[in-house]
Amino acid sequence: MREITEKNEWNTILEQIENYDFYHTYDYHNISKNKNETPILLTYTDAKFIVALPMLLRPIPNTEYFDLTSVYGYAGPISNIDINSSNFEGFKTAFNTYLESKNIVSVFSRLHPYLKQEKIIENLGDTISLGEVVNIDISLPVEQSRMAYGKSNKNQVNKLRKQCEVVKAESKEEILEFVDIYYENMKRLEAKESYFFSKEYFLNFMDIKDFDTDILLVKHLETGEFIAGSMFVKTKNIVQYHLSGTRTEHLRLKPSKLFLDEMRLQATEQGYKVFNLGGGLGSEQDSLFEFKASFSKDFRTFKVWKYIVNQKVYDELSQGKPDSDFFPKYRS
Template structure:
């Protein structure tokens, strides 16, 4: 018998479902709750179950301005759907997405925008049948089961040279020295100003404090120090359930002597030696594009995987009131178009 439900973070069914499926830090209720606070959204998860098969999809519900409608969007990162159902069980996946559309509509949500997890893929055809699946490009990952020599071989020559220069300049990397947290946060905000980031990315200090508390033991800090002990930058990363992700990386204004590349090299070495991790996911370019950021990350490893988003209209009549009839262009570009 099929069951579909919307769960709140404190619902025990959320945590129980995660014990049955392979998942990442982005699927944890405490992560979704924290992310919801950044946009005054409501943290939820869609759960669908049939017998011993189950699916979970974390989401943020946001009120559409000047309306009584809501829409759903993924939390920051890669919190796509996870399930213990076989990829070939297309009937289960199709019924799950049909139930998702019906339940979201019943809860007043008119659209959903979902970022899929590049390392935890799900069948594409049921998603395409229930909405629009968009491929944005590739992300970069490092297989931590490789030897140190193999990882170094996959690193581009220019990156290897600059990592060597950083070491010769006396730069060192320390891990989980939280007395450096405030200094690193300052370098993060400096980086956001330097790249012209939108207001969303200027996370308040309270966010960083709450992130460390909510994901204790899963959030780690690598800080690059100059020969005189100055903080040059750092890498705030997750290590959980066999997977590592750089959450935020930053460098200070001014000369850093290639500390950024040394940080990635040291973090992947840490992953090989300190945790039972199998993959270090560096992510991709801005919006999944194969841009300069993607090429920078790609120079660390040959590991690649596709990155997709999924867009669904869960209440067509309400959608048309706000955006008119859906067009292929509207479904493939910035979604939802009324935002």
């Protein structure tokens, strides 16, 4: 088991693995980490057999202990071999030895709904289903993927095509226009401070070369105003609906339907297979989930992985903390 922290070595491992997403890359970890968090790629090798687990290593304040957590999004372990027909006992043994040597109390990771991962971490803590995410099957011809749209959804998209156009953000000014729309959206939703990424975050994100990022803006033809926008991130055969926003005064028009439909068309033409829209707020089947489900009924299960490595220390650190589903409890 090796702890990789350097970009070139990290990329060398990913190049040997067929299926991964941008959430697994060094650059995404580096741009996502908070203060006192160290991006690491835990890599187990046995001959040509590789298991790689990207994590953020962080100290537990005022203790000699550490824990591991995942970046925002869908991460979890990846491998270069057929998951179903392989034995991962060697990885599990090496992983546990590493955790003990590093004084790691707990491990938390969001898992990827489109990658087979559970067998790799089987019997290491628990995997818990939180809800469903929506996939548009862009391996299908565009006429077939559109057949999954609800009737009213089709009508709204057709109407939007007459009122608006979709523009790909190319200039710094257009990128910052999207950021302003995103901020307005987050303020309206009273989102947590952690969702208010800096302007530099967005600009740096667009400069990353390890994956492709498109920002699509919806421009109102009558006023010339940009009224909505979204970041879409493309890796391997996957497109992720990442961050988005709509101007408050144009919410009733539902312009976000237009940039989703446009990305469906573009991604199909470009040969991608999966278009993940994500799920509802907090993985609930709420109005946001229903909005996404109006595009497709191809649902995938979203799970998280929780592993208490040192139960005694975990319990000691958690003393006095309120009971909740938050993990690890001692950070609630």
